[in-house]
Amino acid sequence: xxxxxxxxxxxxxxxxxxxxxxxxxxxxxxxxxxxxxxxxxxxxxxxxxxxxxxxxxxxxxxxxxxxxxxxxxxxxxxxxxxxxxxxxxxxxxxxxxxxxxxxxxxxxxxxxxxxxxxxxxxxxxxxxxxxxxxxxxxxxxxxxxxxxxxxxxxxxxxxxxxxxxxxxxxxxxxxxxxxxxxxx
Numbered sequence: 001x002x003x004x005x006x007x008x009x010x011x012x013x014x015x016x017x018x019x020x021x022x023x024x025x026x027x028x029x030x031x032x033x034x035x036x037x038x039x040x041x042x043x044x045x046x047x048x049x050x051x052x053x054x055x056x057x058x059x060x061x062x063x064x065x066x067x068x069x070x071x072x073x074x075x076x077x078x079x080x081x082x083x084x085x086x087x088x089x090x091x092x093x094x095x096x097x098x099x100x101x102x103x104x105x106x107x108x109x110x111x112x113x114x115x116x117x118x119x120x121x122x123x124x125x126x127x128x129x130x131x132x133x134x135x136x137x138x139x140x141x142x143x144x145x146x147x148x149x150x151x152x153x154x155x156x157x158x159x160x161x162x163x164x165x166x167x168x169x170x171x172x173x174x175x176x177x178x179x180x181x182x183x184x
Contacts, residue, residue: 022148022161024168035078035172037134037141041096044080046088053102053119055128060153068100071159071166078170095137098169100162103129110143132165144168 041047049072051065065086072084084098099113106119107129114135126149134142144165150158 022146022157022164024144024146024161024164026168034134034142034170037096037136038078038082038170041093041136042082042098042134043078045082045091045093046085047082048088048092048097049084049086050097050099051086051102052099052113055102055104055150056153063153064102067153067159068162071162072098072100078172082170097135099133099135100165101131103131105129107131110140113143114138114140130161130165132162132169134169142169 049069051068054061054064056064069084069086085092101108101113101119103119104127108117108119108131110131110133113131113133115138128148128150130146130148132144132146133140146161146165148155148157148161
């Protein structure tokens with residue numbers, strides 16, 4: 001009986017936690033050697049940052065861009081840390097970038113972001129979908145997707161979502177152990 005109740009309790013707790021703030025989907029499809037791309041093109045240096053879309057008033061776009069830059073600069077789990085910048089310095093490698101897309105209703109895949117495709121016109125749902133992609137030479141080598149219902153640009157869940165997504169985006173892929181990135 002305990003074997004059935006424990007997993008059920010975990011599911012219920014997980015669902016309750018999902019309702020209480022921003023949600024991030026686990027990245028399960030990555031099979032590339034993320035650490036190698038990261039170490040060469042992003043680790044210990046600036047990383048070009050593009051912020052696309054705006055779920056708020058048009059006048060809020062510069063503030064949203066700055067919020068994403070600030071939140072992304074304070075997280076990451078690979079070492080040395082990267083510095084996502086809207087205006088990257090000389091340390092940034094060409095062909096390496098971090099793209100963040102905010103959409104209401106529409107949804108682009110990570111490769112769409114790296115290809116530069118514009119977001120489809122969405123509706124005015126309260127929930128915002130955020131897709132983040134680490135692009136190398138036009139190819140999405142890692143991605144993360146999250147959802148949030150922001151109350152305003154000052155919503156504390158917004159930088160929290162960006163930090164959680166970046167942690168998922170740059171989570172080590174374990175590909176060096178021979179399992180193809182499929183181990184926990």
